[in-house]
Amino acid sequence: MAILVVGSVAFDAIETPSGRRDRCLGGAATYFSLAASHFTDVRVIGVVGEDFGADEEAVLTRRGIDTRGIEHVPGKSFFWSGSYMKNLNEAQTLNTELNVFQSFSPKIPAEYRDSEYLFLANIDPVLQQDVRRKMPKVKMVCGDTMNYWINGHGENLARVLRTLDGLLINDTEAKLLAKQNNLVRAARNILDMGPKSLVVKHGEYGATAFFGESAFDGEACSTPFRAPALPLAEVVDPTGAGDSFAGGFFGYIASQPVLTPAAFRRAMFYGSVMGSFAVERFGTERLQHLRKEEIEDRFALFRQLSHLD
Amino acid sequence: MAILVVGSVAFDAIETPSGRRDRCLGGAATYFSLAASHFTDVRVIGVVGEDFGADEEAVLTRRGIDTRGIEHVPGKSFFWSGSYMKNLNEAQTLNTELNVFQSFSPKIPAEYRDSEYLFLANIDPVLQQDVRRKMPKVKMVCGDTMNYWINGHGENLARVLRTLDGLLINDTEAKLLAKQNNLVRAARNILDMGPKSLVVKHGEYGATAFFGESAFDGEACSTPFRAPALPLAEVVDPTGAGDSFAGGFFGYIASQPVLTPAAFRRAMFYGSVMGSFAVERFGTERLQHLRKEEIEDRFALFRQLSHLD
Numbered sequence: 001m002a003i004l005v006v007g008s009v010a011f012d013a014i015e016t017p018s019g020r021r022d023r024c025l026g027g028a029a030t031y032f033s034l035a036a037s038h039f040t041d042v043r044v045i046g047v048v049g050e051d052f053g054a055d056e057e058a059v060l061t062r063r064g065i066d067t068r069g070i071e072h073v074p075g076k077s078f079f080w081s082g083s084y085m086k087n088l089n090e091a092q093t094l095n096t097e098l099n100v101f102q103s104f105s106p107k108i109p110a111e112y113r114d115s116e117y118l119f120l121a122n123i124d125p126v127l128q129q130d131v132r133r134k135m136p137k138v139k140m141v142c143g144d145t146m147n148y149w150i151n152g153h154g155e156n157l158a159r160v161l162r163t164l165d166g167l168l169i170n171d172t173e174a175k176l177l178a179k180q181n182n183l184v185r186a187a188r189n190i191l192d193m194g195p196k197s198l199v200v201k202h203g204e205y206g207a208t209a210f211f212g213e214s215a216f217d218g219e220a221c222s223t224p225f226r227a228p229a230l231p232l233a234e235v236v237d238p239t240g241a242g243d244s245f246a247g248g249f250f251g252y253i254a255s256q257p258v259l260t261p262a263a264f265r266r267a268m269f270y271g272s273v274m275g276s277f278a279v280e281r282f283g284t285e286r287l288q289h290l291r292k293e294e295i296e297d298r299f300a301l302f303r304q305l306s307h308l309d
Numbered sequence: 310m311a312i313l314v315v316g317s318v319a320f321d322a323i324e325t326p327s328g329r330r331d332r333c334l335g336g337a338a339t340y341f342s343l344a345a346s347h348f349t350d351v352r353v354i355g356v357v358g359e360d361f362g363a364d365e366e367a368v369l370t371r372r373g374i375d376t377r378g379i380e381h382v383p384g385k386s387f388f389w390s391g392s393y394m395k396n397l398n399e400a401q402t403l404n405t406e407l408n409v410f411q412s413f414s415p416k417i418p419a420e421y422r423d424s425e426y427l428f429l430a431n432i433d434p435v436l437q438q439d440v441r442r443k444m445p446k447v448k449m450v451c452g453d454t455m456n457y458w459i460n461g462h463g464e465n466l467a468r469v470l471r472t473l474d475g476l477l478i479n480d481t482e483a484k485l486l487a488k489q490n491n492l493v494r495a496a497r498n499i500l501d502m503g504p505k506s507l508v509v510k511h512g513e514y515g516a517t518a519f520f521g522e523s524a525f526d527g528e529a530c531s532t533p534f535r536a537p538a539l540p541l542a543e544v545v546d547p548t549g550a551g552d553s554f555a556g557g558f559f560g561y562i563a564s565q566p567v568l569t570p571a572a573f574r575r576a577m578f579y580g581s582v583m584g585s586f587a588v589e590r591f592g593t594e595r596l597q598h599l600r601k602e603e604i605e606d607r608f609a610l611f612r613q614l615s616h617l618d
Contacts, residue, residue, distance in 0.1 A: 187540075205514035208540060228535040228537075232491075301532065303617065306534075306535055306537075307616055308575055
């Protein structure tokens with residue numbers, strides 16, 4: 001089933017202990033789409049400037065991603081520059097230029113209207129809500145957010161949260177959103193805000209899912225689920241790991257006929273799998289050329305890493 | 310099979326967001342013994358002062374722990390006072406009084422000589438080495454250490470590491486010991502120092518085991534193993550969680566006929582199980598009164614928390 005994703009398509013300049021790149025194709029929607037494209041059909045809504053050309057478009061279309069919803073406007077694309085020299089777990093933002101993204105107003109092509117899955121990547125909650133409203137019939141909608149929106153746009157964000165099936169954020173964001181330092185109590189607070197399920201990403205320590213009472217049709221699941229991350233000897237570039245997790249996670253869910261607790265657990269593993277690939281090369285390089293077999297081999301490795309038998 | 314453990318037996322004063330206790334029975338050997346006693350026979354070597362009376366002794370002996378190796382000398386027992394008010398993940402030490410522990414010289418009772426498993430809890434590596442030498446025939450020896458010994462007593466510690474089957478430390482200690490910030494590379498460095506296996510504890514994120522080539526007889530295991538921690542809505546007192554992990558882990562191993570990769574993985578789970586109980590009450594309270602059934606139920610919960618099927 002097709003996923004519609006709305007979010008940033010950008011260029012990144014990145015420096016890490018493994019090297020630097022002055023211009024990588026990036027943005028949450030890009031990482032998400034590439035990761036999800038290994039599991040299901042993906043349609044993107046975003047905005048780019050004149051610097052986004054045929055080569056960049058081809059990165060997405062080669063993976064079968066529908067880019068008709070990427071609007072091209074005069075000016076430059078969103079640009080982000082970050083450094084991981086001090087800390088591989090947290091980017092230090094050196095520069096952010098919103099450029100054409102500043103006046104982004106998502107438009108949904110008619111061909112996208114039958115999408116059954118919707119992912120609201122980390123953008124202004126007003127825009128998330130706008131897209132959500134325009135897609136009232138989707139089967140499942142998941143979303144992301146960040147400190148900036150939690151701190152300064154809480155009311156708008158609250159409206160989005162009420163409409164979500166699943167929220168995917170990291171530890172810091174979860175604790176900030178819930179105003180609660182204990183992860184379990186933070187998760188309870190957030191589930192009370194609307195999402196039926198919550199996935200908290202712990203970076204190198206994996207991710208934990210918490211479920212509300214209505215997370216699954218006809219089957220309750222009160223036990224959280226923890227997916228490991230792969231211990232890696234070299235993290236080349238952590239950029240996009242969280243978005244790649246989201247893409248693998250939601251891509252797998254969209255590929256399944258029914259959302260059961262077992263499917264959710266496997267989706268968590270595929271999320272971790274795609275995150276582990278993403279960080280092995282700069283930018284989206286690794287996600288572009290992955291083979292199905294590599295994904296399944298790594299899934300098996302995650303099982304070995306975490307299963308008793 | 311019996312485990313011999315050498316380490317501190319102490320009194321702790323603890324404050325956490327859940328409350329405070331002015332005098333809890335504590336010390337690494339105490340937590341370790343109580344946790345391990347649920348799986349196998351345990352014998353303790355330590356030193357206490359006149360403040361350690363029949364009530365304290367009974368806490369151990371009620372669990373069948375052999376306390377003949379606890380030496381009673383004039384003076385006061387090791388006393389530690391700590392606060393978790395600022396950070397539940399890391400104790401702020403308010404006061405440490407070594408007291409009788411300052412001149413601790415481990416003596417091994419004749420009745421302990423046939424112990425097949427040896428655990429060297431976090432004490433001066435010179436003493437660890439001394440005990441190790443006096444028990445040349447043990448089947449397996451594991452140990453712990455801390456920043457203080459890594460920073461200031463590296464050469465002595467290196468001699469101990471060469472004689473260990475397994476080392477159990479936390480993330481910070483592993484990275485400090487290896488002089489390497491990446492966990493996988495840190496683990497490789499540490500395995501090169503001697504231990505056949507390394508368990509790195511991540512607190513609320515669980516623990517990861519790394520294996521050297523000779524970790525198991527006749528069976529190689531190159532994939533690390535990651536055990537989750539239980540997400541808890543209230544951590545009453547984190548003191549002793551790591552020692553309880555070690556006790557559950559090594560206690561289970563000592564209860565098994567052969568150390569296989571599968572037994573090691575289950576031991577990691579039992580370690581996490583005992584750590585999760587330890588933090589539910591102040592001091593060793595929860596470990597003292599655990600029933601076998603509670604342990605097995607929680608083991609099953611850990612499986613649900615981490616397994617796909």
